Amino acid sequence: MQLRYEVSGDDLSLAGKASTEVKRALGRLGVDTGAIKRTAVSMYEAEMNMVIHGGGGIATAELSPDRIVITMEDKGPGIPDLELAMQEGYSTAPEWIRELGFGAGMGLPNIKRNADDLHIESIVGKGTRVTITIDFSGTGGSRP
C-alpha cells in the first residue's frame, strides 16, 4: 500500500509531519522497533533536506510486509556534486538554518547509515529524487 504526503517548502515547523504519520503506520503493523527508528531518522533527514534545499515536494511511502520504500521528490536546484554531498560535515545550508541547529551536513551520510538501500537521482536545475529502502529485518548501512 502507498501513503503520500505533501511537504511544505517554506515552513520548517511542519517538517517531520510525514515521518510521524509513517511511524504511526509502522506501529500499527508491529514491525521491528529498530526498523521503525531507522525509518524515522532517515525519513526525517530527507524531509528536512526537502524543506531546506528542495523547496518542498512529495513524499511517498510504499509499504509491504517486509520493507518500506520511501521516495522524496522535489523540484529544487538539484545536487551538483553528489560525492561531496555524501561527505560527513559538508553543508550548503544557509546561515539561518545552521543557527537553528540544522544543516550541519549530516543529512545524506546519516540516511546512508540507517537505510538498507539509498538511491539519489539529481539533475541540476530540475530537482532531486531520494529513494530510501528499509528492510524490516535489515540492519542499515547501505552502500550507494
Added chain:
Amino acid sequence: MNGPSFHSVTLDPAKCKGCTTCVRFCPTEAIRVRKGRAAIIDDRCIDCGECIRTCPNNAKKAVSDPLTVLESYAVRVAIPAPTLYGQFDERFSVDRILGGLLELGFTDVFEVARGAELVADATAAWIASAGEAGSGGQWISSACPAVVKLLQVRFPSLLDRLVPVMSPMEAAARIVKERLYPGRTDVGVFFISPCAGKVTVSRFPQGLTESAVDGVIAIKDIYVPLLNALPGVHERPLGHAGARGVAWAHIDGESDAVGVPKAISVSGIADVIGVFEALENGKMKHVAFIEALACPAGCVGGPLTVENPYIARARIRAIERKAAELPPREARFEGAAINLGLEVPVPARSGLRLAPDVFKAMIMLEEAEIIHESLPGLDCGSCGAPTCRAFAEDVARGDAMLTDCIFKLRENVRKLAEELINMERWQPPGLDKD
C-alpha cells in the same frame, strides 16, 4: 506478550454521560465510547491520568488502597512522595507532616525524597559508565511510570534508552525492607502517592520481578485526616532528605539532582510525546539525559493530589531553599550497598498493533486507509473514537461499524429515501393504465 494489562484508572458508569472529552485527550487512543459510556482499552492505557484531569463529570478516577490496608502489618512504614509536602501551607514543616503520618496509624516514616537522592547518584553513575563504554547518546529517566508505559505502547524503539535504575519509590521501599527492618516479614511499606500509575506498578512493576511496596494510598485520601492531625503534632527531626531529593516533586528537580550537563526536562504528556517524536527522528543529538514527567509541572500535577500544581511547586521550592541552609542530618542507614538496578528488561506492548500477524495487519491498514479517505475528516467524536483515522482502524479491525459514523449513516438514510421515492413511482402492470 503484553503481560498483565492492569491499570488503575477506572470509570464510574453512573457519572459518565458518554461525552467524548476523555476520548480525544487520551494520548494512546485508549478510550472509546460504547453503549453511552467511556470504555478503556486495557492494552493501551498508560495510567497517565489525562482522562481524570479532563472529564467534566468527574467520572474517571484512579483506584488506590484504603487506609485499612495498614491493619494486616505489625510494622507500618509510610513512604511519602515529596509532593505531599507541597499540599500544606507554610505553617507545616516537613518534620511536622512526617510526624502527622505517625498519628494516622503508621509506626515509621521513610522519605521517598531520600530514595530519590540515591536514584540520582545511580543515574549519574550509569550515564557516566555508559559513556565510557562507548554507548553514549540520550538516556531517558525511568522514574515516571506513565512515561515508561508510553514508551512501551507508543515508542517501543526508544525502550533501549531507558536508564535501568528503579524508581525512587521502589528504592525507598527496598531500603526500608532490606536496611531498616532486615529479615522481618511483618513489615508493610505504603507509598503516599500523587500518582495513579504508581498504584499499578506496585502490583505489576516495570523492570523488576517484584515490588517492595505493599500498598499505595492516595494523597487526596489521606489529606483531610492528616490536616486534622497536624496542629497537634509535636515537631521532631524525622526528615532526612535534602533539597536535592525533595525537588523531585516538580519538573527540573530530577535533572538538577542527576547533575548531567546537556539534560532536558519536559512535563505534560503532550509535550513529552513531542520530545519523544523528535528523539525518535534523531533530532536530539546533543542531549544526554531526558527527564520526562507525564503530569503538568511534574508529580505536583498528579491526579491524586489536592493542591494546585503551581502553588504546590512554589511551596516545595521554599522547602528546598530552607533545607539548603540547614546542616544535613545524620543518615538512618549507611551509604550504598543497595542495588538500584532494574532486574528485567521493560518489554514493548502491542496495544496499538492492528493484528498479531504483520500480513493481516497490512490488509487491515490498507482497508483503514480506504475507509479513512471516505470519512469527513472532522474528528467529531460522535462515533466514539478520537479521530476519523482511529475510527477507520476500528472498522478495519471489526471493532466498529461504518454506520457508527453519523455522516455515513446519513448517507445511507439518504440513499434509502431516494430508493423509496423511486420505488413509489413504479406501478404494478395491472394498475399501470396511463
